Amino acid sequence: MIIGYICKYTPVKLLESMSIECVRIEPSYIDNGITEAHMHPNVCTYVKGVLTEVFKGGYDGIILVNCCDSVRRLYDVLKNAENGKMIYMLDLPRKSGDQSVAMYASEIKKLIQTFTDFYGKKFNVQDFIRYISTEQENAGQFNMPKGNDGIRLAIMGARCNSSLIDLLKKAGADEVLNYTCTGDLLNFMPLPDFSAGEQDIIEWYAGSLIRSIPCMRMADIDRRRDMLKDIMANVNGIVYHTIKFCEFYSYEYSYIKDNCRFPILKIETDFTQGSEGQLITRIGAFVESLKGSNNKVERPSHGTRKTIVAGIDSGSLSTDxxxxxxxxxxxxxxxxxxxxxxxDSANKAFSQSLKRAGITPQDVSFIVSTGYGRINIPFANKQVTEITCHGKGAYFLNSNIRTIIDIGGQDSKVIRLDEDGNVVDFVMNDRCSAGTGRFLEVMAKALEIPLERMGEEAQKATEDINITSICTVFAESEVISLIAQNKKRADIIKGLHNSVASKTIGLLDRLGRKGAYMMTGGVAKNRGVVEAIEQRIGDKVHIPAEPQLVGALGAAILALQEIKVKHVK
Structure with a gap:
């Protein structure tokens, strides 16, 4: 028998002592056909994913906890659709006092009775005591002090899949401590006397559940703040996870960000695989900053023959x-x-560079790849995120730069540097292409003008037009409507540039404005966008001679750093 559950307050250990296999539901994709047929489109993505997973089959019953309205709606849908299966909703108290413990113990007893009625499963006190006694040995919080090597991360916030934990480790974290709703950090209270009756045992277990690390939806969350000191003492950084369109946990993130001087990264997922590319970039850059990969490089000396290195930036529109x-x-x-x-693109770009330099592949000692395609460059010796590489490249070109605005083909980033050129913070747009090079590329096609001429054309504008839609699809429809109104192309383009600038300023203001500024990426060649950004921030934006090459330049500099480290060893 397999029972699916979603909440850490589910009495899993008690059910397992009854020979019931409990599986936490971890959705990985959303079947829109199923969700649209059974739920409102605005229901949260996690609940849509759970619905998809349950409808796939494989569960004999489902246990939910009344944590939010979306889960309550999920219960209604499953109750009506899953005939013949036990669909149960636990009524969880929001407090942790003795009365709440007694109330939840009563809820657990009702659940046990339902299992007895539905499946013929009976609860045995002694079986549970034997089972829980063996479990206690492995329970408790992670309490290993930080060592000098290795990166330890704590993940906090909303529930996360095991795949996200794997992603953190893949990005370079040696250990990950899960403090989210899906974490197993349950501290059992002292086990009562073995002669205790059923009521005492169940109340003890209910108390252990309710008095564990509190969910943000509990009335008293002071203990979450109390544990922060211990968390920060045992890890190198915090990854704070939120679910798209659910801002409940963002309040705690803001508290940590504003009150704790500690490395923290906020990520947002929707329980689909489409966001993995950006997650890898964000997490990778965060881990790189914790490892100190931005340290200044002393230039190595290797005798009469100079060392040669290369950086490759594999982006969505160009490979540099x-x-x-x-x-x-x-x-x-x-x-x-x-x-x-x-x-193929990487091979072509690398071959061209070798030919222009008059060298062969054997002359290149080390290659660092960056960009979204970095992990797929077979001849690269190391992969580094574009955030770290843009920081390294921009600081090399101008050591006064403190804020980098990178608008590429697929995403936009704002990166903050300290006085030594270290990346200290960054923000990225989500998967939406609004405010990126792709946005302008789509609009250029709609306006029948080469992309590289948009900046020049915008200089002819005589009317201010406000493009209200930030979505690429909706903005294209708005542009077509403006064309139908016989609006001048130059005026429309200027409105588009202002729209990109507004989106960029929104990212910038999440970090706070701090000059000097540099803009990188292909969109930096569009003078209209640059001017629109400069007008809004009231400051000059430095543009490199080839803004598309900053990431590849930073990767090459990091390749030199790698050579230096190996030479010292």
């Missing part, structure tokens, strides 16, 4: 390569469109 020697001289570079094959 920079080749450096050990004195930080740029020997050559190339920019080629990223076509249907990441590997």
């Amino acid at each position: 390569v920079v080749i450096l020697d050990e004195d930080y001289n740029i020997l050559s570079y190339s920019i080629v469109p990223t076509g249907a094959s990441i590997v």
